[in-house]
Amino acid sequence: MTEQGLPTNRALSGRNLTYGLLDELGRAIVTGAFTDTPFPTEADLAKHYSVSRSVTREAVKMLTAKGLLSARPRQGTVVRPESAWNLFDPDVLRWLLERKFSLVLLRQFSELRVTIEPGAAALAARAGTPEGLALIEAGYRRMVAAEEGRDDALDADIAFHVSILQASGNPFYAQFRDVVVTALRTSILFTNRFKGRTASLPAHRAVKDAIEARDPEAAQAAMDYIIRDVLVLIDAAEQQDANATV
Template structure:
């Protein structure tokens, strides 16, 4: 028990360094330059070599870095990054110009969430539908200023993924939650209002009525509207 505060402090230092270096990599601060050695990183950030080594190891696992004998540590191209890692996705979404990434993320959503809703309409249990109901009620409360609109919207979409009972869809919940925090803020600023509760209610009703086709269409409509808003904000390629 005596060592617990020191252990916790070590973890905080490691994750703080992880966040600092990860964000720097994703925002391009190491482009066209040699990535620092662990000793240099430790000195720059005022932390121990063991903290630095652990942070570099975690960034390597996320696909941002590669460490090889006699070649040192190098920054990996974006194609090697683990985009399903919530830290990596958060850093990418925090970049100044992330509208294109939001479009790509919502293209993933439109491929996954309507099918998850359709599956939920076939297999969801009463507890699953109750969680969807709770998410919808939170969205309704948020419209009256009694709940957080962002958290309520996320809770609804995550509850639908869970109701699909498909472990692959369910494991996307953290990615969806992380990216929705940026996506919803972005689209709400454009629309000047929060999510359309009536459209979300259609998803809930279709799932509760065991109508996979209606659930699929209702969820696709929600995400399709988001994609239209994002496409309108992308620069023209003409």
């Protein structure tokens, strides 16, 4: 590895170099490395990372497509404000997680989840196929295994929630997979740290049972309860922070 963290293997293809540079620059942008510093020119990037101009050009083009950069006449390439970033892009979501932990970001993630996942649970109850219900059952079984130390708790929880998006049968809900996975990783790490607890098996069982019983209202309410419980914890953490600064 170079000191910039890029691979040095000469057998790597140009595409791998491009994605290595994309990851390096995207992470730097999202974590604020260029807040007070102009974004480098393609020539400077090529020299600094010891890659070709075509590699830097392609990486910059991809970052532009993600909403992180824009090219302006006579101003060169500049970092765009966060409001312009494509927050549904899986790379952007991943880089956001690498910033300093933020209760604001966690609240925003949770507010989005509470508008998505209960609806997906209701749809899964109403129209879920046997294959979709089997996915939910498998996700729940993984959570049970994690409780017994036979699986990873975070991965199992994610598998359960993703299975409900898939079981909804609505491809638009399924497209929220990356958002929900990122939100869950942030949320679960927070709840474990703030309350020292893992996901509630009974609460998740209630979602599964309602879906299997073909009860959309109960499924929606049960999923809503899980996510709003996180919002309650966020409120408590924000109050704790406010009291600490008084």
